[in-house]
Amino acid sequence: MTTIEDCKLIEIPRIQDRRGNLSVIEGDTIPFNFKRVYYLFDVPSGSKRGGHAHKQQFEFLISLSGSFDVVLKDGKNKRIITLNRPNQGLLIAEGIWRELENFSSGSVCLVLSSGLFDESDYIREYKDFKLLKK
Template sequence: MQNEIRFIELPKIKDLRGNLSFLEDNRHIPFEIERVYWIYDVPGGEERGGHAYKNTAEFIIPLTGGFKVEVNRGEDYFEYDLTQTNKGLYLPPMTWRKISGFLSSSVCLVVTDTKFKDCVYLRDFMEYIENFNKKSNGQY
């Protein structure tokens, strides 16, 4: 299940004073947290991402607003709308992703299992497909 794209619902503690959600590594997400970053103030019509990580798993959460995550696993294409602040999207390594359709005032939180300096990016889609196919055929 660690190689599957999937939604993960986080705990939601309801309270009249406001709700609270949280996540813990190896409990709610299937990896140890090495890096956390967030994307915000994205101008209308702009996209983020457009790459894959060879060696990095991600968990993407909309802290406010919402956005669309477009993903490829090889040549299979999927779209996910993220609008619930206690529900995120798990992406295993070798998943091409692009984040778009940001609603006004959206904040996108990304949690990963590698530090920035250890991430191996694939920024060319055809190179990604070639690497994905090699990995799928055990040549990687």
Template structure:
């Protein structure tokens, strides 16, 4: 399976980047490792996962003011579109050995989940509704001011 495809680079406000996770494989199987600052580049304060998603579901549809996240396709796959207010990129994550870092001030949309897929998310902060941009127009206005 392909780890990812990148259609357009992203990164004027804050970059998004693929991360190759440390993997150990033998006859028993494979273990993929994500370790706080070494893998994510930030202390991990919150971990959550998306699962049991219904067909056609999309998630995300927001940006964060300060939160940093790492997305991992723990099982199956999904597509994530990122937008920094200037450029967009699309990634297909479908192997647990590759993760995607998404920094603050990057709009994200997740879609095309495979049946039974699980998206694992590592986050730099605890949940804080005040950190969210829920309206794309508000995000665009502020992201372009910062450029």
């Protein structure tokens, strides 16, 4: 059974020079090969995203611009992580409930996922998530 302790912040290598910064995700930067990339933007003030868990997929979230909070739950414990640096991401293990909230104006959340979209991999109701974690 996964717990919120299985979720961790990962530094993304950053190359700095007078022209600006460049970060690269390759090789073993993150502990899975990603098959899907998507991003959230123009999230209205006060809105929440996420509100689900995955049975099998891992995800890696990065705040490319602005900031937002990621609320992680494992059925017993809760942890809130603020993402606000484009060279740092949050690894979310399978079996972890996540909610994204407190988006700043202009924020962009990039998500790298270990799997293609598969509705059967989603747990969309928190009560179902709690039952699964028992």
